[in-house]
Amino acid sequence: MIAANTIELTVVTPEKTLLSTGATSLQFPLEDGQIGILPGRAPMVGRLGTGELQVETQTGQLRYFIEGGFAQVKGHAVTLLTNRAQELGSFDTAKVEAAFNEALNRSVTTAAEQTAKDEDLERNRRLLAILKR
Amino acid sequence: MAKARAIIKRLKAVKNIRKITRTMELIATARFKKAMDRAAEAKAYTEKIAEIVGDLAAADLSFSHPLLERRDSEERVLVLVLTSNRGLCGGYNSAVLRQAGQRLRELDRDRRNVNLEVSGKRGLAYFKFEGKPVDRAFTHFEDKPTFEEVDELASRFAELYTSGVVDRIEVVYTQFQSISRQNAVRETLLPFENLTAGTDDSAASHSVDYEFLPSAEAILEEIVPAAFKAKLFKCFLDAAVSEQIARMVAMKGATENADEMIGSLSTRYNRARQSQITSELSEIIGGAAALE
Numbered sequence: 001m002i003a004a005n006t007i008e009l010t011v012v013t014p015e016k017t018l019l020s021t022g023a024t025s026l027q028f029p030l031e032d033g034q035i036g037i038l039p040g041r042a043p044m045v046g047r048l049g050t051g052e053l054q055v056e057t058q059t060g061q062l063r064y065f066i067e068g069g070f071a072q073v074k075g076h077a078v079t080l081l082t083n084r085a086q087e088l089g090s091f092d093t094a095k096v097e098a099a100f101n102e103a104l105n106r107s108v109t110t111a112a113e114q115t116a117k118d119e120d121l122e123r124n125r126r127l128l129a130i131l132k133r
Numbered sequence: 134m135a136k137a138r139a140i141i142k143r144l145k146a147v148k149n150i151r152k153i154t155r156t157m158e159l160i161a162t163a164r165f166k167k168a169m170d171r172a173a174e175a176k177a178y179t180e181k182i183a184e185i186v187g188d189l190a191a192a193d194l195s196f197s198h199p200l201l202e203r204r205d206s207e208e209r210v211l212v213l214v215l216t217s218n219r220g221l222c223g224g225y226n227s228a229v230l231r232q233a234g235q236r237l238r239e240l241d242r243d244r245r246n247v248n249l250e251v252s253g254k255r256g257l258a259y260f261k262f263e264g265k266p267v268d269r270a271f272t273h274f275e276d277k278p279t280f281e282e283v284d285e286l287a288s289r290f291a292e293l294y295t296s297g298v299v300d301r302i303e304v305v306y307t308q309f310q311s312i313s314r315q316n317a318v319r320e321t322l323l324p325f326e327n328l329t330a331g332t333d334d335s336a337a338s339h340s341v342d343y344e345f346l347p348s349a350e351a352i353l354e355e356i357v358p359a360a361f362k363a364k365l366f367k368c369f370l371d372a373a374v375s376e377q378i379a380r381m382v383a384m385k386g387a388t389e390n391a392d393e394m395i396g397s398l399s400t401r402y403n404r405a406r407q408s409q410i411t412s413e414l415s416e417i418i419g420g421a422a423a424l425e
Contacts, residue, residue, distance in 0.1 A: 012181055014280040014366055016174035032347050045188055046346035047355050070356065072185055074341055081181050081359075083284070112292075 005039045009055060011064065011080045018085050019055075019062070026078060027054040028066065035071075037078060044073040048082060050123055052130045063088040065127060093131045100124035137409060140402040147398060151391035157221065158384035164276050165377035171277065172309070172370045179363045186360060188343055189353060198357040200291060203324045204300040210240055211248040211290070211299045213322070215306035215372040216256030218272055223383030225307060225376055226255040228317035233305040236319055237265065248299060276377060278369040280362075287362040294323045306368045307375035315375040320368070325361050 007026060011019040026037040029051035048069040055062040069082035103120035106113075214233045216226045233256075240247050251257050252271040260267050274282065293299050302323040307315050345352055 010177075012178045014175060014178045014363060015171070017177050030346055031351065035346070042344055043341045044344040044346060045185055045352055047352050068355075070182075070185055070352065070359070072181070072188070079181055081178060081185075083280075083359075 006076070007037065007039050008077045009080070010077070011053070011066075011082065011085055013082055013085055019064070021055070021057060021062075023055045023057050023078075025056045028052070028071065028080065030071070037073060039076070041073050043075070044071070046071040046073075048080065050126050052088065053080070053085070065091065065130065067123065088130065091127065091131060093128070096124055096127050096131060100128060137402060137405040140398060140405060144395065144398045144402060147391055147394050151388055151395065154384045154387040154391060158381060158388055161377050161380040161384060165374065165381055168276055168370070168374045168377050172367075172374050175363075175366065175370055179367060182356065182360050182363050185352075185356060188341070189349060189356070192343060192345070192349060198325075198353060199295040200323055200325045200357050200361055207245065207300040209246040209248065209299045209301075211250065211293065211302045212236060212240075213250045213302070213304045214252070214256050215274075215304065215368065216251065216253030216259075217372075217376045218254045218275060219380075220255060221383060222376055222380035223386075225379035225383075226253070226259070229305055229307055230256060230259050232317045232319055234263070236303070236305065274369060274373075276373045278366070278373060280366055283366045283369050284362055287358075287365045290323065290365070291358055291361065304365070304368050306372045307379075309371040309374045309378075312378065315378060322365060323361070325357065325364075 005024065007023045009019065009021055009023045009026060010017060024039070028035060028037075029049035031047045031049045033049075034051070035046065048066060048071055050067045051065070053064040053066045055064075064085050065088055066080065066082040067084040069080065072079045072081075100121065103117055103124060106117050106120075108114045108117050212233065214229060216229055220226070237247060237249070248268045249260065249265060250269040250271070251260060251267050252274050254272055257267060257270050257272070271286075290302055294302060301321065303319055304322050305317065305319045308318045309315050
């Protein structure tokens with residue numbers, strides 16, 4: 001039986017279950033802003049944004065970078081379905097910066113390329129902001 | 134003498150082939166296990182998506198999304214065929230291609246506009262032989278299709294469908310049912326049909342009053358493409374697992390046949406050798422008797 005003051009967090013990407021752990025609190029971005037979750041939250045289904053997922057566990061803090069998807073809160077279980085998730089520690093700031101600059105200087109000719117460019121810019125900008133904090 | 138030599142040569146060839154098929158069987162087994170694990174991991178995502186869709190359905194929402202809309206006239210049809218890049222996997226490719234060929238003939242008869250997209254060198258070779266033009270070819274999906282690659286394809290399909298370039302998208306692939314059962318099937322990808330299928334009872338039995346953030350509509354707008362992508366990804370994973378199973382079974386059969394052949398060839402060689410010795414002996418004895 002799960003203690004009343006913990007959350008059962010599962011982070012699922014299309015390819016695999018990335019994380020399955022107990023947690024005392026969570027913070028992650030929804031589409032329209034940051035949300036914090038404590039044990040005993042009312043059931044919720046939300047659309048995720050791009051940004052940082054912070055998980056407070058009994059042994060310490062886990063930080064991930066997640067990109068879009070859905071969150072479901074149901075009793076003690078919190079499930080995050082995300083397209084991509086990666087541990088923040090595994091990012092290389094210089095590489096992200098290079099990718100950001102590459103996207104910034106990319107010349108586009110079609111609408112699809114423009115959207116791709118915007119997405120890349122947005123993603124790397126947010127990632128940089130978190131990494132440089 | 135000549136006959137025994139010829140048999141030995143064949144025996145050696147068969148032994149070599151046996152080595153190759155046996156190795157391929159082992160490789161296919163290892164790959165199959167990996168592919169199977171990947172498919173099992175991916176299942177969690179699909180199930181959760183289905184659960185959220187069920188939750189949305191339970192919240193009495195009317196589902197309306199461009200990807201769910203059925204067109205009145207299905208003039209332009211896109212058919213995606215998933216085959217393997219490599220051969221030596223028994224009836225795996227021919228089963229898929231038979232299904233695809235049948236469907237293409239049907240569509241031709243109804244005078245539909247067909248866009249044919251093929252993944253896998255085997256399928257490409259077949260359609261080239263048949264003289265059917267392939268609009269797009271993919272050969273980069275190996276036994277480990279990644280979600281990113283499939284995502285790219287799925288986004289393009291969604292775009293084609295919503296912009297009205299095609300009215301229907303179908304996929305022909307090998308569905309994995311169990312380790313001993315894989316079927317070549319044809320499924321409709323878009324319009325997306327069974328979004329809520331199979332989730333109704335679970336949603337009804339433990340319905341929870343959800344808060345939807347930012348709104349149920351916003352979630353619906355995002356979850357339909359996500360479910361579609363997950364479905365296409367599953368097709369690719371199924372095809373990859375089935376290919377490895379088909380290869381495993383085919384190579385196992387080949388190894389067994391080689392074993393059998395080695396046995397019969399050895400017997401033949403021994404008989405040939407013995408009869409040769411016998412005839413040589415009788416010649417010597419005959420020669421000695423003539424000298425006395």
